[in-house]
Amino acid sequence: MSNPVTVTPNSSIADMQDRRLLMDRSVTGHRAVQMPEPDVPISDLPDDNLLRDADNLQLPEVDQLEVIRYFTLLSRLNFSIDTNFYPLGSCTMKYNPKLNDQMAGLGGFANIHPLQDDTTVQGALEVIYQLQQWLGEATGLPGVGLAPLAGAQGEYAGLLIARAALDARGESHRNVALIPDSAHGTNPASAAMAGLDVVTVKTDEHGNVDVDDLWQKADENTCVFMLTIPSTLGLFEPNIIEINNIIHEAGGLVYADGANLNALLGLVKLGDLGIDICHSNLHKTFSTPHGGGGPGAGPVMVSRDLTDFLPEPVVVRATSSAPGSQGHRYHLYRPIESIGKINGFHGSFSILVRAYTYMQSLGGDGLRSVSENAIINANYIQAQLKDRFDLAVDRICMHETVLSGKRQADRGVPALNIAKRLLDYGIHAPTMYFPLIVPEALMVEPTETESKETLDRFIAVMQTIDNEIDNTPETVLNAPHTLPNTRLDEATAARRPILRWTENQ
Numbered sequence: 001m002s003n004p005v006t007v008t009p010n011s012s013i014a015d016m017q018d019r020r021l022l023m024d025r026s027v028t029g030h031r032a033v034q035m036p037e038p039d040v041p042i043s044d045l046p047d048d049n050l051l052r053d054a055d056n057l058q059l060p061e062v063d064q065l066e067v068i069r070y071f072t073l074l075s076r077l078n079f080s081i082d083t084n085f086y087p088l089g090s091c092t093m094k095y096n097p098k099l100n101d102q103m104a105g106l107g108g109f110a111n112i113h114p115l116q117d118d119t120t121v122q123g124a125l126e127v128i129y130q131l132q133q134w135l136g137e138a139t140g141l142p143g144v145g146l147a148p149l150a151g152a153q154g155e156y157a158g159l160l161i162a163r164a165a166l167d168a169r170g171e172s173h174r175n176v177a178l179i180p181d182s183a184h185g186t187n188p189a190s191a192a193m194a195g196l197d198v199v200t201v202k203t204d205e206h207g208n209v210d211v212d213d214l215w216q217k218a219d220e221n222t223c224v225f226m227l228t229i230p231s232t233l234g235l236f237e238p239n240i241i242e243i244n245n246i247i248h249e250a251g252g253l254v255y256a257d258g259a260n261l262n263a264l265l266g267l268v269k270l271g272d273l274g275i276d277i278c279h280s281n282l283h284k285t286f287s288t289p290h291g292g293g294g295p296g297a298g299p300v301m302v303s304r305d306l307t308d309f310l311p312e313p314v315v316v317r318a319t320s321s322a323p324g325s326q327g328h329r330y331h332l333y334r335p336i337e338s339i340g341k342i343n344g345f346h347g348s349f350s351i352l353v354r355a356y357t358y359m360q361s362l363g364g365d366g367l368r369s370v371s372e373n374a375i376i377n378a379n380y381i382q383a384q385l386k387d388r389f390d391l392a393v394d395r396i397c398m399h400e401t402v403l404s405g406k407r408q409a410d411r412g413v414p415a416l417n418i419a420k421r422l423l424d425y426g427i428h429a430p431t432m433y434f435p436l437i438v439p440e441a442l443m444v445e446p447t448e449t450e451s452k453e454t455l456d457r458f459i460a461v462m463q464t465i466d467n468e469i470d471n472t473p474e475t476v477l478n479a480p481h482t483l484p485n486t487r488l489d490e491a492t493a494a495r496r497p498i499l500r501w502t503e504n505q
């Protein structure tokens with residue numbers, strides 16, 4: 001017996017999508033795969049009590065086309081940089097050249113094992129070695145450890161290095177991390193993980209570190225000062241040399257969070273500014289699809305004095321006369337004072353290959369133009385929108401601009417709604433309500449890879465939304481109107497997510 005099928009015409013293109021879950025598409029007996037005849041002897045199933053209760057194990061029974069349709073639908077519900085403009089500040093959602101993925105997928109990279117003997121993976125080790133050299137060159141901090149798997153892990157490794165270096169000087173009592181209130185949120189979290197007490201440093205009215213406040217707080221207990229660079233206000237810190245001197249005179253070290261270096265590449269080297277330790281996110285600055293929790297890579301870079309403390313392993317090059325060695329061999333190496341391993345093996349190798357490919361294909365001049373274009377694009381948006389939106393700080397920004405929706409909130413429409421309304425125009429929301437020190441913050445990072453036409457469209461959309469706030473505010477307050485889901489209950493979604501299919505849900 002089968003149920004009678006009722007049909008109604010679609011009212012819009014969006015309705016044409018069959019939104020049923022895979023389980024709801026299940027029809028007893030449908031199969032997506034055909035197994036070949038076994039070429040090994042058939043043996044009996046294990047004891048019944050070792051088997052799962054087949055009646056309670058609900059699996060979808062679907063044919064191949066149904067599987068394809070279902071997953072293709074899911075992919076179309078995704079928002080990605082490959083489909084639309086994604087100006088999410090502090091996240092550097094730039095275009096990721098497909099060449100990087102092709103290189104990471106080459107058999108010689110994708111099919112090797114981390115426990116393979118050094119001599120059989122010389123090419124892979126050479127990639128790691130080269131990348132160490134280039135990142136050292138780009139940041140002016142020649143000691144490079146590629147093991148950290150994310151920006152936050154790079155911070156953690158960097159802070160352990162700072163602690164180890166101070167221990168070695170007999171100054172293990174230094175237990176304070178000074179962190180500006182404009183720092184990225186992972187900075188205080190990493191400092192706490194590394195066992196440091198966090199002391200907040202204020203930001204002055206120009207968006208810079210409040211040097212007087214820093215001066216008072218830097219003392220014999222200072223372990224590190226952690227500066228997000230550019231700051232989360234999208235600004236270059238003009239007093240950076242003075243700040244570094246204050247910290248060094250107090251006997252501490254300076255840590256730079258360089259997760260997003262696409263405003264500084266080829267323009268300034270962190271080491272030249274007196275910074276001792278930094279990390280960078282390869283999955284932001286050096287392209288790699290990211291978001292949703294990874295995979296990433298957050299290498300840590302240190303000054304020459306600190307190289308002995310780097311996490312294990314680093315790759316070193318030694319002269320060799322072994323046959324086929326072309327004069328040298330690459331080896332995995334444990335630095336003599338290493339903070340140890342911070343994860344299983346050698347880091348996110350496939351992300352390292354992507355970053356290597358990106359740097360190799362752009363070259364030094366290309367990397368410099370990345371920064372120049374990132375800065376020009378952000379300033380173009382800032383200049384075009386500043387008559388409609390307040391700026392967190394009215395001065396030339398770096399790779400991102402922080403707008404404030406205060407004027408719009410005063411007219412009854414807070415920033416959240418502007419972010420939601422952007423979705424109706426096919427634009428991902430900017431980062432909202434961050435940094436915390438800016439009321440109604442909308443943090444926009446266009447990146448260097450967007451064209452002027454895309455930026456102009458974004459500007460026009462922002463102006464249109466500003467007009468809508470005057471004319472039809474409820475359109476903005478109830479947005480989005482065009483997406484499959486509208487306003488989600490974010491708290492319940494995070495606290496009580498429904499991760500299993502249940503009948504009639």
Ligand SMILES: *Cc1c(COP(=O)(O)O)cnc(C)c1O
Pocket residue numbers: 090091150151152153184186228257258259260281296298
């Ligand atoms: C993204 C980001 C981080 C954290 O990086 P993860 O890879 O997400 O751990 C740290 N600092 C800044 C400035 C960032 O933008």
